[in-house]
Amino acid sequence: MARRYTSDLTWDDVTPKALFLNRRQIMAGGGALAASGMMGRAAHAQDNDLQLNSWEEITTYNNYYEFGTRKNDPVENAHMLTTQPWSIEIDGMVENPGTYSLEDILSEVEIEERIYRLRCVEAWSMVVPWNGFELADLLTRVGVQDGARYVAFQTANRPEEMPGLRVPVLDWPYREGLRLDEAMHPLTIMATGIYGEPIPNQNGAPIRLVVPWKYGFKSIKSIVRITLTDEQPYASWNASQPREYGFYSNVNPNVDHPRWSQATERRVGGGLFARRIPTLMFNGYEEEVASLYEGMDLAEYF
Numbered sequence: 001m002a003r004r005y006t007s008d009l010t011w012d013d014v015t016p017k018a019l020f021l022n023r024r025q026i027m028a029g030g031g032a033l034a035a036s037g038m039m040g041r042a043a044h045a046q047d048n049d050l051q052l053n054s055w056e057e058i059t060t061y062n063n064y065y066e067f068g069t070r071k072n073d074p075v076e077n078a079h080m081l082t083t084q085p086w087s088i089e090i091d092g093m094v095e096n097p098g099t100y101s102l103e104d105i106l107s108e109v110e111i112e113e114r115i116y117r118l119r120c121v122e123a124w125s126m127v128v129p130w131n132g133f134e135l136a137d138l139l140t141r142v143g144v145q146d147g148a149r150y151v152a153f154q155t156a157n158r159p160e161e162m163p164g165l166r167v168p169v170l171d172w173p174y175r176e177g178l179r180l181d182e183a184m185h186p187l188t189i190m191a192t193g194i195y196g197e198p199i200p201n202q203n204g205a206p207i208r209l210v211v212p213w214k215y216g217f218k219s220i221k222s223i224v225r226i227t228l229t230d231e232q233p234y235a236s237w238n239a240s241q242p243r244e245y246g247f248y249s250n251v252n253p254n255v256d257h258p259r260w261s262q263a264t265e266r267r268v269g270g271g272l273f274a275r276r277i278p279t280l281m282f283n284g285y286e287e288e289v290a291s292l293y294e295g296m297d298l299a300e301y302f
């Protein structure tokens with residue numbers, strides 16, 4: 001079903017797609033790169049390598065509470081979500097507000113591959129080869145007004161298609177937000193695929209946010225509305241447990257969750273070889289994003 005590219009990926013394929021990955025980490029990544037003959041340093045593979053998780057792992061171990069809170073609920077239930085047609089309402093402080101069809105949005109962007117670590121606040125992680133485009137491209141196209149400082153996102157809210165909405169775990173619909181500079185950062189993408197396949201419903205079809213340096217819950221799924229605003233937007237987890245889930249929620253091994261350590265994580269998969277590995281500052285993207293938070297106390301703005 002899923003196209004695997006482990007044997008046909010070349011260095012030329014990887015380089016443009018992995019612009020933001022540290023070259024040494026890519027070289028230590030194993031898996032796809034090993035098969036492509038680019039794997040020169042297997043013996044030096046780091047704990048936090050970029051060995052891809054399998055399609056199976058990525059699409060059967062999910063958090064998507066609109067379809068239930070167990071890890072396999074989304075794969076059981078998310079097929080109920082109608083993902084076609086799909087449109088996104090873009091409003092607030094934008095030059096060209098409106099309801100944009102997904103086809104319209106996709107016709108204006110270039111889909112590329114981004115291999116990113118995904119670090120859930122629950123302390124498990126994966127490495128996912130997303131297909132998507134930079135959110136900045138979309139925001140630039142609709143035109144951000146002067147004075148806008150934040151971007152708010154909202155997931156579809158369809159009780160008849162989302163059985164989990166009957167359970168008041170969160171104040172539905174699921175909502176998230178980013179500061180405008182975070183939203184415009186080149187690492188921030190809107191994902192429409194995984195492994196070159198359309199993104200499955202359980203992973204947030206037909207379009208979801210991916211912010212790789214933040215805990216996974218910031219990467220909101222099945223987006224129907226994007227609003228530019230001058231105020232910090234409502235964010236579902238932050239609103240439900242403000243002392244446990246901050247608005248920023250940058251991955252940070254030095255700031256523990258009140259109920260568990262964030263210093264290490266369990267890399268999903270590997271069976272017998274499943275292991276705990278150290279969690280990296282900003283999930284390994286410190287070089288790219290630390291400047292966004294210069295002068296901020298990351299324990300206070302967690």
Ligand SMILES: Nc1nc2c(c(=O)[nH]1)N[C@H]1C(S)=C(S)[C@@H](COP(=O)(O)O)O[C@H]1N2
Nearest residue numbers: 062063064065120155174216217219220221
């Ligand atoms: N709408 C919505 N988006 C969501 C969630 C959710 O429950 N609902 N779960 C979040 C959490 S906690 C994580 S870790 C990631 C998981 O993404 P994945 O299932 O593709 O691995 O999605 C995030 N986006």
Ligand SMILES: [Mo]
Nearest residue numbers: 120121216217
């Ligand atoms: Mo998560």
